[in-house]
Amino acid sequence: MSLLEINNATLKFGGVVAVNDLSFSVEEGEVYAIVGPNGAGKSTAFNLISRFYEPFAGTFRFDGNNLLDLDADQVADLGIARTFQNIELFDHATVLQNLLVGRHRHRKTTLLEEMFFMPRVRREEERHRAAVEEVIDFLDLQPYRNKMIAGLPYGVRKVVELGRALASEPRLLLLDEPASGLSVEETQDMRWWIDDIRKQMGITVLMVEHDMGLVSGVSDRVLALADGAKLAEGTPAEVQADPAVIEAYLGAGAA
Template identity: 50%
Template structure:
């Protein structure tokens, strides 16, 4: 059941082939990780999905529909949400406002209907706030609800960003290094939430991750890439124990010594 597919995607920057005919398939409801050394092209894949770069060749298919003709802001409308390695929040707004902004694509209104605060606009507003409160509950953000994001610790900001993505009610959630900068306890919480998201919300997750322990703990299937090329795609254990993957991560000699 292919839910999201990359078919033979390639992109170059100048002379550098950042991605070279990479293909992978994410099934509905699974947690899929992309791993690889720094500079392997992992985040580039995300940026291509989000249409910040145009692919030179190949195509992404979401539920069979190509993303190639969408504008950047329309990707959210297609049900794809994302978090960032370096956190991209609205820093001078409260946690609640950030979550409500996640609802933007779910609401339809124009200046006139808002000016008179028509029934549908009221309903959307109430609905948005309810959804935001649900997420605050789910991610344990109650204590920070009305605080400005800029004043929050890093780990909490990461959680808010996850919450904002969830507020979009995505069908596909892209997480770019979700555990980077988190301590052990926070990573455990995240693993727990991911499990809930998968089981209860049925969200398909595609993530880029360096923390192998975390990948092992949470992920169903893995794609390993290096230098823009696929090493292997498969079940988590199979990929993590593959000699080529170990070589890419640890270097030739270390594998021989191990």
């Protein structure tokens, strides 16, 4: 059984069909990329999985759980973490605090314990901190640990957001355009990290990305979308060679 299975997902905004009868599944341990022109419904698909949008129709199953039974905040508890296209960090907190919020689903202490800061809270805090430090080491964020997000450059914020998702120790990582706005070197780093996330940490990755270099470099399978519907699916090479995909990208007649 696949880790994430989506069948016949449909979503409309007013009269516009954002996602049209879309079905795909992501296997445990793979890197699965969604590509497509702007407005193809890639981010919408992510927002459906995150339960930010309510689908008109379709089934969403993650590891045997029906995602439609859950609220948006409960999705994280299953082990699905995500990043955002336009970086949604907690701007007035430090990098460390941002990463610690990633640990939210692992918290065990109650309100009263926290108010009196019982020894258990301290022990838990040290445990969370240790987990976060591993992420910091993994992503080389040491110089920024106590810096406010508001003052960080774009590239670093992108990495912090990845780190926050990783800190939650997810089973499935949703990356919404991880390389957008990054320099060539930063994109290269991102590529290695995604590789390591899959290989070392064993986390399944589902990503939306425009950079075909990155997509073909890291992903096992690619799904091409246009107008909210599936255009092609297969290995990066297969999808890039697909005439329908070429037409969607370059326009009619180019092929």
